[in-house]
Amino acid sequence: MYPVFTAIRQWSNKALLAVGRVLYKLSLGLFPTSMFSMTVDSGHLKTDVRIVSEDEDSVTIAKFDEGGRIKDGNFKILSTTDLHLGDDPKLRKKAFQLLANHICQSKPDLIVFTGDIILSKFQQIDAIEFAQFMEKIGVYWTIVFGNHEAREEKGFFKYLLLKSVSDYKHCLAKFGPEELFGYGNYCINILNSETSLQQSLFMFDSGRDILDEYRGQYDIPADMGGYDFLKKEQIDWYRGKIASLREKYGDFKSLMYMHIPLKEYEHAIRQKEDGTFEFTDECKILYGSAHESVGCSAYNSGMFDAILEEKSTQAVFSGHDHVNDFCAVYKGIYLVYNQPCGYETYHMGTNFGWEENRWKQGVTITLIDAKGEIKLAQRFNSMYLKKQPQKQQ
Numbered sequence: 001m002y003p004v005f006t007a008i009r010q011w012s013n014k015a016l017l018a019v020g021r022v023l024y025k026l027s028l029g030l031f032p033t034s035m036f037s038m039t040v041d042s043g044h045l046k047t048d049v050r051i052v053s054e055d056e057d058s059v060t061i062a063k064f065d066e067g068g069r070i071k072d073g074n075f076k077i078l079s080t081t082d083l084h085l086g087d088d089p090k091l092r093k094k095a096f097q098l099l100a101n102h103i104c105q106s107k108p109d110l111i112v113f114t115g116d117i118i119l120s121k122f123q124q125i126d127a128i129e130f131a132q133f134m135e136k137i138g139v140y141w142t143i144v145f146g147n148h149e150a151r152e153e154k155g156f157f158k159y160l161l162l163k164s165v166s167d168y169k170h171c172l173a174k175f176g177p178e179e180l181f182g183y184g185n186y187c188i189n190i191l192n193s194e195t196s197l198q199q200s201l202f203m204f205d206s207g208r209d210i211l212d213e214y215r216g217q218y219d220i221p222a223d224m225g226g227y228d229f230l231k232k233e234q235i236d237w238y239r240g241k242i243a244s245l246r247e248k249y250g251d252f253k254s255l256m257y258m259h260i261p262l263k264e265y266e267h268a269i270r271q272k273e274d275g276t277f278e279f280t281d282e283c284k285i286l287y288g289s290a291h292e293s294v295g296c297s298a299y300n301s302g303m304f305d306a307i308l309e310e311k312s313t314q315a316v317f318s319g320h321d322h323v324n325d326f327c328a329v330y331k332g333i334y335l336v337y338n339q340p341c342g343y344e345t346y347h348m349g350t351n352f353g354w355e356e357n358r359w360k361q362g363v364t365i366t367l368i369d370a371k372g373e374i375k376l377a378q379r380f381n382s383m384y385l386k387k388q389p390q391k392q393q
């Protein structure tokens with residue numbers, strides 16, 4: 001039934017969006033004010049990335065030179081999270097303009113959103129506007145869902161949301177195997193030659209809250225609530241993909257993206273008696289800071305152990321905690337908080353009253369070299385804030 005209802009809803013949502021754009025033009029920009037795709041200067045980038053092949057749970061891409069041969073240089077990923085696109089026209093425009101600035105200046109080969117992106121009242125229409133906005137930029141992009149994205153674990157509205165964005169040419173997101181938890185468990189393989197992988201990106205739906213239906217299966221106590229965890233079949237799928245990719249390409253490095261952080265992020269920080277947070281000496285901290293507890297599941301289903309055993313994944317990227325933005329190295333694995341990029345949610349201003357030039361809004365840049373080694377960097381929205389005029393003496 002989903003495909004039929006989805007087609008009807010997608011058609012009507014696109015029609016409503018088109019009407020909105022006509023009204024916006026006829027009203028000379030006065031109505032409706034929500035049209036961020038009309039008001040944000042996004043620019044257009046050329047990409048030399050192309051899709052080589054795809055199947056149910058993976059898409060393989062590569063950069064090509066002008067002669068049509070696969071290039072083996074650096075590959076740049078811009079990742080960001082928790083845009084929390086809501087219903088305030090000024091704040092949604094601001095978030096998208098600053099995001100567009102980062103994209104145009106850093107010129108990534110791929111953009112990854114790690115959830116809690118589109119949460120507005122007209123979410124399904126805004127999903128299409130968001131996808132069309134990204135298409136205008138012209139760079140390949142992808143998304144995993146956050147805990148706020150849809151109230152269903154697997155249902156029509158979540159299906160529609162993913163279908164509405166994944167239909168677009170530059171969106172690499174896939175539903176993934178039907179038998180897995182949620183929607184959007186898939187991998188993106190980046191080739192650096194016909195026969196070798198520069199990197200593989202594993203994407204996961206990390207769910208929402210611990211549901212009663214999983215308590216028996218995972219032996220979870222009745223009083224354990226809170227955020228969700230990756231399910232056994234997702235971990236098995238990850239192990240299976242590593243094995244099949246290794247068989248095809250030999251040893252390769254990989255990265256992992258999900259919304260809710262793994263429980264191992266907790267090894268990086270502890271809360272002090274005064275309520276603030278400090279880093280522990282269990283991890284090496286490469287950058288960033290911590291201002292809230294790790295919003296992970298209380299239940300550890302073992303993905304981190306699988307990462308250690310499989311010896312492929314070098315970094316995990318999460319979102320969810322808007323005022324943490326550190327990168328910690330735990331047992332040799334980078335545990336990274338993507339920079340958040342939303343304003344219609346809590347941040348350093350709402351929680352601590354900090355001046356905006358110290359907020360964490362921005363993007364994370366991952367530069368992958370030809371051998372698959374990574375370098376990370378933060379880019380902050382504050383670099384685009386207008387400088388305050390100097391006071392006259």
Ligand SMILES: [Fe+2]
Pocket residue numbers: 082084116146148320321345
């Ligand atoms: Fe969030």
